Amino acid sequence: MSAGTLYDKVWELHRVAELPGGSSQLFIGLHLIHEVTSPQAFTALADLGLAVRHPERTVATVDHIVPTTSQQRPFADPLAEAMLASLEANCAQHGITLHGLGSGRQGIVHVIAPELGLTQPGMTVACGDSHTSTHGAFGAIAFGIGTSQVRDVLASQSLAMNKLKVRRIWVEGALQPGVYAKDLVLHVIRSLGVKGGVGYAYEFAGPAIAALAMEERMTLCNMAIEGGARVGYCNPDATTFAYLQGRPYAPTAAAWDRAVAWWSGLASGPDAVFDDEVRFDAATIAPTVTWGITPGQGIGVDETVPTLEQTAAEERPLAEEAYRYMDLLPGTPIAGVPVDVCFIGSCTNGRLSDLRAAAAVARGRQVAPGIKAFVVPGSEQVAAAAEAEGLDAVFRAAGFEWRQPGCSMCLAMNPDRLEGRQISASSSNRNFKGRQGSASGRTLLMSPAMVAAAAIAGHVADVRQLVAPTPSIESSR
Amino acid sequence: MSSLSSNEVSSNGVASKGVAAAAFPAGPVRCLAGRAVAVVGNDIDTDRIIPARFLKCVSFEGLAAGAFADDRSELAGAHPFDRPEHQGATILVVNDNFGCGSSREHAPQALMRWGIRALIGESFAEIFFGNCLALGIPCLTAAPAAVAALQRAIAAQPAALLTLDVEALRLQLDPPAPAPAPAPAAAGVASAPLDLPLQLAAGPHRMLVSGQWDGTSQLVAHDLELRATAARLPYLQAFLA
Numbered sequence: 001m002s003a004g005t006l007y008d009k010v011w012e013l014h015r016v017a018e019l020p021g022g023s024s025q026l027f028i029g030l031h032l033i034h035e036v037t038s039p040q041a042f043t044a045l046a047d048l049g050l051a052v053r054h055p056e057r058t059v060a061t062v063d064h065i066v067p068t069t070s071q072q073r074p075f076a077d078p079l080a081e082a083m084l085a086s087l088e089a090n091c092a093q094h095g096i097t098l099h100g101l102g103s104g105r106q107g108i109v110h111v112i113a114p115e116l117g118l119t120q121p122g123m124t125v126a127c128g129d130s131h132t133s134t135h136g137a138f139g140a141i142a143f144g145i146g147t148s149q150v151r152d153v154l155a156s157q158s159l160a161m162n163k164l165k166v167r168r169i170w171v172e173g174a175l176q177p178g179v180y181a182k183d184l185v186l187h188v189i190r191s192l193g194v195k196g197g198v199g200y201a202y203e204f205a206g207p208a209i210a211a212l213a214m215e216e217r218m219t220l221c222n223m224a225i226e227g228g229a230r231v232g233y234c235n236p237d238a239t240t241f242a243y244l245q246g247r248p249y250a251p252t253a254a255a256w257d258r259a260v261a262w263w264s265g266l267a268s269g270p271d272a273v274f275d276d277e278v279r280f281d282a283a284t285i286a287p288t289v290t291w292g293i294t295p296g297q298g299i300g301v302d303e304t305v306p307t308l309e310q311t312a313a314e315e316r317p318l319a320e321e322a323y324r325y326m327d328l329l330p331g332t333p334i335a336g337v338p339v340d341v342c343f344i345g346s347c348t349n350g351r352l353s354d355l356r357a358a359a360a361v362a363r364g365r366q367v368a369p370g371i372k373a374f375v376v377p378g379s380e381q382v383a384a385a386a387e388a389e390g391l392d393a394v395f396r397a398a399g400f401e402w403r404q405p406g407c408s409m410c411l412a413m414n415p416d417r418l419e420g421r422q423i424s425a426s427s428s429n430r431n432f433k434g435r436q437g438s439a440s441g442r443t444l445l446m447s448p449a450m451v452a453a454a455a456i457a458g459h460v461a462d463v464r465q466l467v468a469p470t471p472s473i474e475s476s477r
Numbered sequence: 478m479s480s481l482s483s484n485e486v487s488s489n490g491v492a493s494k495g496v497a498a499a500a501f502p503a504g505p506v507r508c509l510a511g512r513a514v515a516v517v518g519n520d521i522d523t524d525r526i527i528p529a530r531f532l533k534c535v536s537f538e539g540l541a542a543g544a545f546a547d548d549r550s551e552l553a554g555a556h557p558f559d560r561p562e563h564q565g566a567t568i569l570v571v572n573d574n575f576g577c578g579s580s581r582e583h584a585p586q587a588l589m590r591w592g593i594r595a596l597i598g599e600s601f602a603e604i605f606f607g608n609c610l611a612l613g614i615p616c617l618t619a620a621p622a623a624v625a626a627l628q629r630a631i632a633a634q635p636a637a638l639l640t641l642d643v644e645a646l647r648l649q650l651d652p653p654a655p656a657p658a659p660a661p662a663a664a665g666v667a668s669a670p671l672d673l674p675l676q677l678a679a680g681p682h683r684m685l686v687s688g689q690w691d692g693t694s695q696l697v698a699h700d701l702e703l704r705a706t707a708a709r710l711p712y713l714q715a716f717l718a
Contacts (some may be wrong), residue, residue, distance in 0.1 A: 080533060198602065
């Protein structure tokens with residue numbers, strides 16, 4: 001049983017009571033809501049005749065259903081309009097802050113809460129969205145919940161939870177140029193499997209993690225859930241504090257100093273006990289691309305689609321299903337696989353540093369003929385910052401569309417989606433069958449820089465050849 | 478006997494394909510009896526259980542149509558959820574890591590509104606398991622070989638009645654009443670009764686059997702404890718706590 005970890009400390013601090021069923025009641029420090037998983041929770045709350053206990057600890061935005069071409073109200077899609085109208089009415093009725101369209105603060109919920117300074121070390125964070133694990137990047141315990149639990153948090157600012165085990169993912173070395181947190185997490189999931197983390201919180205630690213910027217840590221923790229771990233986190237450090245200082249909801253003045261003192265003591269100590277530990281070497285990780293229908297079916301860009309012989313017996317049925325669905329033969333090099341659509345964005349990789357990395361690849365190059373390529377900033381703040389440094393112009397000049405913020409084609413609850421059997425290079429988080437809006441559409445997950453490289457090449461390409469330490473001369477076209 | 482085995486049609490129960498769904502779970506979940514349907518495959522994610530386009534709604538009503546919508550469309554009537562012999566089934570038998578991916582409660586809601594009242598599988602993704610628990614739907618596990626045998630038995634005798642004793646963690650499959658002349662057993666499993674031990678973590682087991690799976694009232698009742706917790710959280714006390 002774990003002891004002395006950040007997870008243990010934060011759990012204990014937020015433990016309200018033990019419940020008759022055997023679970024613990026856990027106080028939720030920050031509750032984030034959006035238009036998809038909250039309407040039914042508010043209805044259930046009203047049915048129970050309950051009020052929102054801490055409206056000041058719930059923050060709302062709209063992200064899943066917003067169009068990224070025109071965000072003019074009312075939306076063309078009446079269902080999308082009804083969902084946003086419902087969120088607006090619920091927030092108004094209960095006194096919940098809504099960072100709506102045009103506020104300057106709207107965006108994907110897992111992008112805006114960090115950038116507003118809402119997410120802080122030592123908090124418990126819950127949201128009706130599985131990628132809530134993102135917020136663990138700050139040393140928070142953050143996890144996705146269902147709508148019944150959204151109702152519970154609204155009603156009681158708490159949840160019935162069972163304590164997880166803690167697995168430390170220790171990463172030595174340093175990521176090579178052209179290799180990002182996205183590649184690291186795809187590598188971890190490839191190694192431990194999509195259900196390897198069930199029952200665990202993943203603590204990401206070690207020199208390679210300490211060297212990651214906050215936005216990379218967010219990418220890493222964001223996809224913990226794709227490895228089955230509902231919670232992923234990094235210990236807070238000077239990088240965390242530097243990111244937070246000066247953000248709208250971050251503490252100021254004397255409170256800032258007290259906060260840093262408290263946050264500094266939260267990290268897993270040298271005597272911390274973990275239920276399990278797995279070690280990786282960052283230096284050996286290549287840009288990683290998924291070839292199949294789960295995020296665990298990933299390979300280095302210099303590898304070939306695994307054959308059945310190279311696949312563990314229990315994973316062979318899934319591999320065969322993936323060969324058929326993806327129309328990829330075992331043994332095929334993943335580099336060179338043609339793509340139709342290139343999507344840069346999402347709660348995994350829609351932040352400023354992601355757009356910078358992709359723009360560095362796109363700058364001075366051209367999207368290959370016939371490729372639809374588009375960039376969706378993760379928030380209004382990301383969009384403004386990117387535009388201020390001219391990234392939108394870089395993308396447009398290269399033939400990418402520059403869109404307005406939202407979840408976009410990550411899950412296709414809005415007009416952005418694949419058509420028919422189109423295959424996408426996507427900086428998002430899920431390559432499930434049908435995920436991007438077409439029942440036969442196909443997704444190759446990769447880093448934003450790799451998506452940009454695929455857009456330029458027209459096929460999966462090794463971005464390391466485009467972002468070599470010495471300035472590269474020409475594209476791979 | 479729990480209310481789950483009632484055949485009464487609730488006011489909010491949604492009929493699926495003309496089959497009246499039993500009342501949604503309420504109170505203790507101890508025992509239920511019904512026919513089963515098997516959906517075979519590992520890592521079946523919640524996008525497949527209900528594709529995102531069905532999430533464009535402000536109510537869970539009507540989600541039954543979205544259950545496995547794309548898989549059903551692809552199989553054009555051959556999906557287990559469309560097969561006539563499985564209409565009215567209440568127990569869903571699945572394989573490994575079922576319900577991974579998105580936290581959408583729409584997934585168990587869609588299954589529940591189609592008629593499912595319990596799941597048996599090799600393993601379940603955590604958020605999905607919790608979402609089911611919050612609806613009073615037990616997700617029980619059994620060893621891979623046992624699940625595979627159960628899925629074969631369901632395929633061979635879809636009309637067989639299963640008795641799921643949640644309290645005792647056992648599943649019994651009783652073959653349909655024998656025909657006048659004994660039919661040849663298909664693949665050697667058709668006529669064999671099954672008696673499977675099942676697993677469920679102690680906490681969820683207690684919650685279901687005691688009827689305390691719908692815990693909002695318990696959480697709200699701890700007003701003093703909630704106040705005490707808030708009072709010791711540094712970030713709610715200007716970091717003075």
